[in-house]
Amino acid sequence: MSTHPDPHQAEVMSTRLAALRDQAGRAVSEPLLRTSLAELECAIEELRVTEEDLRQHQSQLADAWQAAEKSSEWYREMFDGAADALLATDIRGTIRDVNRAGGAMMGVRPDLLRGKPVAVFVPEDSRAEFRARLSTTATSSIPQQWEMRLAPRGAEPLWVEVRVTRFAPQGAHPGLHWTIRDITARRASEGARVDAADTLRIAAQAIQVPWVVLDVDGTVLLWSAAAERLTGWAEDEVVGRALPGPDGAAESAAEAAAAKTDGAPAGVDLELRTRAGETVELAASVVALAGDDGVSRGTLLMFAATDVPAEERPAAPTRAADWTEDEARRVLLGGAHGGELVEGIRQGIASGLYLGRLRPGDRLPSIREVARHTSQDHRYVSAAYRRLAGEGVVDIRTRHGVVVGAGAPAAEPLSNETAEWLAGVIGDAAAMQVKAPQLPDLVKRWTGSATVRCLCVDGTEDDLVALTTELQGQWGFRTERLVADETLRRDTLVRALRETDVVVTTPFHVALLDAPAKAAGVPVVVLQANPDTVRAAEDRLRQGPLTAVVLDPRYGERLRCMAGGENLNVVRADDEAAVAALDPAEPVLMTRAAHGRVRQPLRLLAPLSPAFSPARARDLAAVLIRRNLEGLRNTN
Structure with a gap:
């Protein structure tokens, strides 16, 4: 029935x-x-x-x-009794429901939170970044997780871990599920540990006696500043490598230390090889290092003071990218301007890479230095560095401090002598059994048989115009532009990556492109500014003021990272009155995009092209050849 x-x-x-x-x-x-x-x-x-x-x-x-x-x-x-703050919002982040823990965290009764945007509980200097993350989350089917500051009503700001998932119920508008956890205590503990390690490193490097720490295999783990002054070897040149000296020197030191069962230092005579190639004999005190469990951790070597006069000691190598404390503060920390510290440091590092003043592995200001110069809490600075480390922008090394991340492109010097270069090419071809008369046809077939689709990505019109112009004219690429700003949607980027063979960008957008480009199997080539142009501009800035005529003021801010950048005057090409006021006899730095807008003749400090360093030419050539070989195989 x-x-x-x-x-x-x-x-x-x-x-x-x-x-x-x-x-x-x-x-x-x-x-x-x-x-x-x-x-x-x-x-x-x-x-x-x-x-x-x-x-x-x-x-x-x-x-x-x-x-x-x-x-x-x-x-x-279950929702109201959860220990974490739980929120349900619409796609724009307006609260629709919240549990008791969420109300307690925000400092507002749950029933009064409904209808309020989550953004009102984010500090003002972090809201732009929050809204950018919210926009990304609203269009992503993958749960997003990040750490941020939260500003409850009537209470001190908190550090929270946020996990947001998009949901789309049938027959209703999509929304967002939020899980928010207070991690203030955890971050304070981590910050204290980082500070302690940072302080210990600074104290150890301040010791005037040269010292070295080797691991159990005899590889250099720590290299003091005094050891660098003594031998000329920089820390990044020896860490992870064998002790510079005769074979067996490290093993002999370790054996002597292990023989001292009472833990007292053992005295040994060692030879070290300086960076200049000379051998110096040194007396050293050697101590075996062991943990609480008795397991060997390595060996500490402390060298006796040398009688070699300071002026005769091999000098530590100097780098063009070394910055004084004032330069570091202006370039790396000046970009914050009271705003988001993370974005300021990120832009400073990107500018340094773009202008060739930074390289991967270069040491950055310590947490305490940044905190002192920006008047920020050291825990906030530590969190900023950790976040940048998560993006690959920096690398935090427990024993060596904060350095530029290895993911940034390193420049490789190329010869400017065309004849010498061509002779090398022909010689290499002969070694590969390629006859000189065959070489032109081989180059033509391997570079002109197929068209390379190139996606140019940047946030300024100045660099986009330069990228597309040079990649079309110099390489014959078919270029497409993509403006990397706050309006760029992830699905737009993913679609563009499906239609290209290579992405060419600047250091400012590596973090944005890295993961989606890898997922699409598309190589990313990161270009730097032409070093000749940078050198000419810096030489001029050392003598006095210099004017840069640009289309986008943000490009002008990138140029301020040059040595003497505080003397740089940035003029927009669309500002006819400011351009008209320029002295035609005084040289100016001008971008190709600005040159297309300026009507009056101006004296150029450097030519418009090339705008970028040739250091990544090999990468572009590899893409060109690979694409042509694929085309030839398909036709055969």
Whole structure:
């Protein structure tokens, strides 16, 4: 029997009974009356069954409703009783529901939070970055997680870990699920550990006696500043390598230290090789290093003071990228301007790489230095560096401080002598059994048989114009532009990557492109500014003011990272009055994009092209050759 009776069945039966009643009233014979009464009894029985079905169905509906209410109450209690703050918002981050922990974290009753944007509880200097993350999350099907500061009502700001998932219920507008956890105590503990390690490193490097720490295999783990002054070897040249000296020197020192069972230093004579190639004999005190478990951790070597005069000691190598403390503060920390510290440091590092003043592995200001120069809490600075480390912009080394991340492109010097270069090419070709007369045809087939699709990505019109112009003219690439600003959607980037063979960009957008380009299998080539142009501009800035005519003021800010950048005057090409006020006799630094807008003749400090360093030419050539070889294989 059906438990879901027809809702019209009772009405039908009522109509039928009325008809039978009328029929019985008109009956003129006993047999017809008897038949009518029998049908009436059947109809009454069917009506009774229908009534029972309706009662049973009503009971089932009541049970289901009660179960749904209990389930809703159970889920509500679980939601409200969760230890973490839980929020449900619309796609723009406006709160629709929040649990008790969320209200306590925000400092506002949960019922009063509904209808308020989450952004109002984010500090003002972090809201732009928060909104950018929210925009990315709203278009991503993958849960997003990050750390940020939260500003509760009437309380000190908190550090929280945020995990946001997009959901799209059927028949309703999509929204966001938020899980927020207070990590202030954890970050304070981590910051204290980083500070302690940083302080210990600074103290160790301040020791004037040269010292070295070797691991159990004799590889250099730590190299003091005094050892660098003594031998000329920089820390990054020896760490991870064998001790510079005769074979077996490290093993002899370790054996001498291990023989001292009382833990006292052992005296040994060692020879070290200086960076200049000379050998110096030194007396050293050697101590075996072991943990609480007694397991050997390595060997500490402390060299006796040398009698070699300071002026005769091999000098530590100097780098063009070395910055004074004032330069580091202006370039790396000046970009914050009271705003987001992370973005300021990120832009400073990108500018340093772009201008060739930084290389991967170069040491950056310590946490305490940054905190002192920016008047920020050292824990906030530590968190900023950790976040940049997560993006690959910097590398935090427990024993060596903070350095430029290895993911940034390193420049390789190329010869500017065309004849010498061509002679080398022909010589290499001969070694590969390629005859000189065959070389032009080989180059033509391997570089001109297929068109390379190139996606140029940057946030300024100045670099986008320079990129597309040089990649079309110099390499014959078919270029497409993509503006990397806050309006760029991830799905737009992913679609563009599917239609290209290579991405060419500047150091400012490596973090944005790295993961999606790897997922798409597309190589990324990062270009730097032309070193000749940078050198000419810096020489001029050392003498006095220099004007840069640009299309986008943000490009001008990149140029301020040059040595003497505080003397740089940036003029927009669209500012006709400012351009007209320039002295035609004074040389200016001008971008190709700006040159297309400026109508009056100006004296150029450096040519418009090439705008970029040739250091990554090999990478571009590899893409060009690979694409042409693929095309030749497909045609064959």
